[in-house]
Amino acid sequence: MIRILTDSSSGFSLESAKEAGVELVYLPINFDGKEFFDVLELPHEEFYVKLKESKNLPKTAAVNQTAFEEVFEDVKKKGDEMIVLLISDPISATTGQARAALEAVGYDKIHIIDNRRTTLPLFLLVNEAIKMRDAKKSVADIIAKMEELAPHARLYAYLDTLKHLRAGGRISGASAVIGSVLGIKPIAGLGPDGKVASFHKTMGTKKACLWMLDKLKNADFSYPVYFGHTNSLEEGEKFRAQAKEMFPDLIDGGILFISATIAVHAGPGCVGLGFVEKA
Numbered sequence: 001m002i003r004i005l006t007d008s009s010s011g012f013s014l015e016s017a018k019e020a021g022v023e024l025v026y027l028p029i030n031f032d033g034k035e036f037f038d039v040l041e042l043p044h045e046e047f048y049v050k051l052k053e054s055k056n057l058p059k060t061a062a063v064n065q066t067a068f069e070e071v072f073e074d075v076k077k078k079g080d081e082m083i084v085l086l087i088s089d090p091i092s093a094t095t096g097q098a099r100a101a102l103e104a105v106g107y108d109k110i111h112i113i114d115n116r117r118t119t120l121p122l123f124l125l126v127n128e129a130i131k132m133r134d135a136k137k138s139v140a141d142i143i144a145k146m147e148e149l150a151p152h153a154r155l156y157a158y159l160d161t162l163k164h165l166r167a168g169g170r171i172s173g174a175s176a177v178i179g180s181v182l183g184i185k186p187i188a189g190l191g192p193d194g195k196v197a198s199f200h201k202t203m204g205t206k207k208a209c210l211w212m213l214d215k216l217k218n219a220d221f222s223y224p225v226y227f228g229h230t231n232s233l234e235e236g237e238k239f240r241a242q243a244k245e246m247f248p249d250l251i252d253g254g255i256l257f258i259s260a261t262i263a264v265h266a267g268p269g270c271v272g273l274g275f276v277e278k279a
Contacts, residue, residue, distance in 0.1 A: 001080045002133045002142070004126060005071060007063055007094060008038040009087040009261040011123040011228065020130050025067050027087070027094065027261045030059045038261045047260040048231045048268060058264050062093035068101030076107040081139050083111055085126050085146065087118040087261075088194035111139065113146045116194025119262045120226045120274025121153035124253070128223070149223075152279055155189040156199065156215055157228070157258075157272025158208035187211060189272070196265070209239050212273060216247055223276040224253030230263040230270040239271050 005023045006012065017024050026037035029047075031054050036042040042050075051058065063086075075082045089095040098112050115125055125146055132142045184201055185208035191197040202208045219225065225243065229236030236255050244250055258270065 001078070002139055003075060003080050003082045004129050004133060005082055005084045005086075006122065006126045007086050008040070009092075009118045009122065009259050010085075010126055011119055011256045011259050012039070012126070013257075014039060020127070021133075022126060022130065023071065025063045025071065025094075027063055027092075028061045029260055029264060030061065032056060038259055042260055044231070044257045044260065047263065051263075051268070060092075060261050060264050062097050065097045065101045065104070068098045069104055072101055072105040072107060072110055075110055076105055079109075081109040081111070083113065083129055083133075083139065083142055083146070085113055085115055085122060085129065087122065088116045088190060089114060090116065090194040091118065091196060109139075111143055113143060113150070115146060115150040115153075116192075117150060117153050117155070117190060119155060119258050120228050120256065120272060121150075121155045121190065123256065124153055124223065124226055124274050124276065125149060127253070149276060151192065152220070152277045153274065154215065154277050155272060155274050156187055156212045157189060157266065157270050158185045158187050158202075158205065158212065159266055160185075160269035188266070205235070209242060209271075212239075213243055213246055215277075216243060216250070216273075216275065218277050219247075219250075220276045220278045221247070221249045221251060224251040225273055225275040226253035227255040227273050228258040228271070229255065230258045230266050231268045232271055235269075236271045239273075243273065 008024055008026045026040045028035045029038055031050050086095045102110055129142050186198055187200040187208055188198050200211055202211055227236055227240040240255055
């Protein structure tokens with residue numbers, strides 16, 4: 001049996017993960033000294049209530065080694081195989097914890113893929129792995145496809161401000177200064193190295209959306225485009241509709257709540273998209 005494991009940063013809800021047959025590990029989020037597991041203990045709506053009420057910005061941490069060992073021991077016990085797709089290694093120690101767990105368990109049918117993606121592009125990769133598993137493709141074929149797609153899986157999102165990324169140490173203070181200017185919409189995402197990058201800054205939401213939509217000119221529309229937001233569903237739906245109008249061939253993967261793990265650093269008011277760029 002081929003099993004697929006991802007983490008809560010991917011954007012799967014408990015319900016969608018169960019429906020797709022995907023297993024989840026949960027990244028912890030700390031609010032004023034109290035820890036909650038993203039998705040499992042912290043639904044989206046509750047996260048934003050806590051974010052508004054909290055005296056300090058919450059902090060995120062990696063999934064610990066023990067959580068992975070529990071999953072991997074079960075895989076080993078049952079003689080299954082597992083594909084593991086996790087949050088980008090350069091922005092989280094989660095993949096390192098998974099590797100340490102695999103070494104401790106000692107089982108060669110668990111495959112941790114260095115995909116260097118998170119949120120919408122990670123959701124995209126996991127869904128492609130699901131399709132291949134359900135089509136009875138081999139583990140080797142799935143690994144090869146993930147390694148082929150991952151470098152071309154893109155993420156772009158406009159933010160209300162870069163202060164959350166700065167506070168979390170994901171970008172420099174100098175890069176975040178422009179985020180304090182009224183009306184400026186910074187556009188961030190993941191670079192080829194899997195690190196958070198600030199790509200562009202525009203005046204207003206309209207120009208930010210047009211900048212991101214321009215990136216879809218290089219999209220491979222044989223794969224779905226996924227849309228996401230951080231508590232900005234109305235704006236996200238407007239952006240999604242605009243994309244579908246501009247690109248009739250686009251396969252609409254749907255719109256997701258971007259996970260709380262990512263929203264800690266992006267802040268509310270973020271809208272973005274994930275897609276595969278042409279090789």
